[in-house]
Amino acid sequence: MFCSFCGGETASGDHERCRARLSLIDPPRYCAECARKMVVQVDPMGWTARCSRHGERTSAEAAQR
Amino acid sequence: MTTASTDTATGTTGERGDILAVAREQVLERGEGLSEAQVLEVLQLPAERLTEALALAHEVRMRWCGPDVEVEGIVSLKTGGCPEDCHFCSQSGLFDSPVRAAWLDKDRLVEAAKQTAKTGATEFCIVAAVRGPDEKLMEQIRVGVAAIRAEVDINVACSLGMLTQDQVDRLAAMGVHRYNHNLETARSHFPEVVTTHTWEERWETLQMVRAAGMEVCCGGIVGMGESLAQRAEFAVQLAELEPDEVPMNFLIPNPGTPFAHLDVPQGPDALLTIAAFRLAMPKTVLRFAGGRELTLGDLGAEQGMLGGINAIIVGNYLTNLGRPVEQDLEMLETLKMPIKALNDTL
Numbered sequence: 253m254f255c256s257f258c259g260g261e262t263a264s265g266d267h268e269r270c271r272a273r274l275s276l277i278d279p280p281r282y283c284a285e286c287a288r289k290m291v292v293q294v295d296p297m298g299w300t301a302r303c304s305r306h307g308e309r310t311s312a313e314a315a316q317r
Numbered sequence: 318m319t320t321a322s323t324d325t326a327t328g329t330t331g332e333r334g335d336i337l338a339v340a341r342e343q344v345l346e347r348g349e350g351l352s353e354a355q356v357l358e359v360l361q362l363p364a365e366r367l368t369e370a371l372a373l374a375h376e377v378r379m380r381w382c383g384p385d386v387e388v389e390g391i392v393s394l395k396t397g398g399c400p401e402d403c404h405f406c407s408q409s410g411l412f413d414s415p416v417r418a419a420w421l422d423k424d425r426l427v428e429a430a431k432q433t434a435k436t437g438a439t440e441f442c443i444v445a446a447v448r449g450p451d452e453k454l455m456e457q458i459r460v461g462v463a464a465i466r467a468e469v470d471i472n473v474a475c476s477l478g479m480l481t482q483d484q485v486d487r488l489a490a491m492g493v494h495r496y497n498h499n500l501e502t503a504r505s506h507f508p509e510v511v512t513t514h515t516w517e518e519r520w521e522t523l524q525m526v527r528a529a530g531m532e533v534c535c536g537g538i539v540g541m542g543e544s545l546a547q548r549a550e551f552a553v554q555l556a557e558l559e560p561d562e563v564p565m566n567f568l569i570p571n572p573g574t575p576f577a578h579l580d581v582p583q584g585p586d587a588l589l590t591i592a593a594f595r596l597a598m599p600k601t602v603l604r605f606a607g608g609r610e611l612t613l614g615d616l617g618a619e620q621g622m623l624g625g626i627n628a629i630i631v632g633n634y635l636t637n638l639g640r641p642v643e644q645d646l647e648m649l650e651t652l653k654m655p656i657k658a659l660n661d662t663l
Contacts, residue, residue: 296632
């Protein structure tokens with residue numbers, strides 16, 4: 253698995269700062285499954301993030317988890 | 318340059334008297350903004366005088382602007398791939414940033430405007446990461462603005478970079494209410510922030526916007542390595558422009574940008590800057606924009622609203638996320654600050 257903020261492997265390195273950014277002000281930028289950069293669109297109330305290999309995630313789905 | 322000698326322990330100046338006392342008479346009573354030297358004195362006040370500075374800035378805002386808060390939403394029509402090198406921006410195509418290029422289609426643009434209007438916002442700003450608009454973008458703006466104006470009760474603003482006179486005239490004819498183009502920082506610091514165009518080019522666009530009858534929205538970002546003297550310089554340069562609105566952003570050090578290594582501005586520093594900008598521009602709409610979530614947190618946001626701010630961007634920004642809209646609306650209710658109505662903005 254990969255960090256959605258920096259694209260690094262979650263098993264290695266310190267991602268505390270990444271998690272803080274993702275919880276506050278950043279949508280995911282890297283696919284958690286393959287670390288590809290995603291095409292992200294932010295709108296006033298949410299975001300969508302699309303990986304060319306693994307499809308689209310949305311803020312609404314993320315909020316349900 | 319100030320000639321007064323400042324007592325660093327109290328922030329008082331021997332020759333002219335205490336700067337906040339001076340500001341009370343000059344700004345609060347007469348509505349005359351502080352000079353560059355005076356703004357610098359405010360920015361140099363010791364930490365224990367922050368509360369006093371914020372209280373005065375709030376009084377000034379209430380006296381000259383009133384209690385209403387102007388609420389706005391913004392959306393990125395064209396994200397990423399920008400040819401400019403603004404060192405703070407994750408949308409530059411010149412940096413190795415994780416932000417990839419994307420376009421918003423018309424349906425999602427109109428939906429974003431509808432969602433924004435539901436919050437009580439009176440302004441909806443369409444933003445594109447470009448040096449200036451090409452014909453394709455101008456056509457998308459024409460179609461998008463017409464669709465929003467037909468379906469949504471909200472003022473439409475645009476932020477599309479540097480404009481030609483023809484483009485200014487066409488945007489005005491489309492009914493664009495306000496145009497945003499930030500000077501970003503002091504003229505003397507601008508070359509450290511952007512090298513692909515000049516501060517003066519931005520200034521020229523703003524003058525054309527004003528002359529065409531659109532409202533001028535122009536602010537910048539605090540915390541990009543500028544000195545306090547340059548921050549004071551910037552406040553006064555903005556005041557000279559006489560913009561209708563000044564959005565105040567606080568640097569978000571984004572990965573891949575040349576400013577990724579800079580620290581997030583500290584809350585007290587940001588709050589004192591808000592107060593100083595209000596004392597420089599007593600009658601201008603001063604808006605909380607990006608970065609307040611990291612720099613100020615929830616408590617700092619309230620302090621800013623009670624320290625000179627009288628407008629706010631709600632919801633998300635262009636590439637970063639904001640606080641939940643409900644949280645900001647609850648804050649305004651708690652502070653007993655009514656949202657400005659649409660018919661008060663025209």
